[in-house]
Amino acid sequence: MVKELKKRNYVPATDTIAIDLGLNPLIATNNGDLLGRQFFDFLKKMDEKITKRMAQVQRNGGLPSRDNRYREYVRRLREFLKNEINRVLNRLINLYKPMKLVVERLDFRSPELSKRMNRLIQNFGKRYVKEKLERLHQLYGIEIVEVNPAYSSQECSSCGYVDRENRKSTQEFECKCCGNKMNAQVNSAKNLLERSSLREFHPHLPKKQVLKVLIQRHLERLKGCKSAPLDILKGNPYYREFLENILNPRQGLTLS
């Protein structure tokens, strides 16, 4: 699908950059950059148009796929996705000139968009990002590293605590354990960067295994900590089975 491209002269200026791809913004980096912040507003507007048109067509007994106006909207949406993804990734490359780019397996979805819109951007968005990353690899020799994203949105990039409640909203992250507060996608990008250098996190590790590794790593960090937040951990279903072992003094790891 992608044509063979001639490699360009490229002098890397940064070793590794990790990015979290989402909808609002399109890209967050582990350094805290938020790129493509108008992305979501456009999608929302387009979603309204598409949903409205679909309802109209269906009310008249027609099929959206045969309706010219509906098809025109979808075409515009695809064009926008492609252009924005290219533009924002180009900006990122110009900004950092990285040797390596760490990315997650992609998931574009938002509860604030309709089912159909989510499906459209999920399909096209993924494909355009893949194609663009492939081109960046061919043109500049940038290594693309895929890491396992499971729980990366619930894990605190500062202390390692994993909790569903850490994710306050789609944009806000606030750690229930250490109080670390930041943009949710930036937090994820930091986690992805960390995971890229750890052997335990290969991209296809089952979610359950990922959680196990995360919790063991977090508990390991708390070893010997005099003021371990035991109450918080006890109230978190993720930690239950692990705490049973820890609270047994024979294991030699006691938190309190």
Ligand SMILES: [Zn+2]
């Ligand atoms: Zn924390």
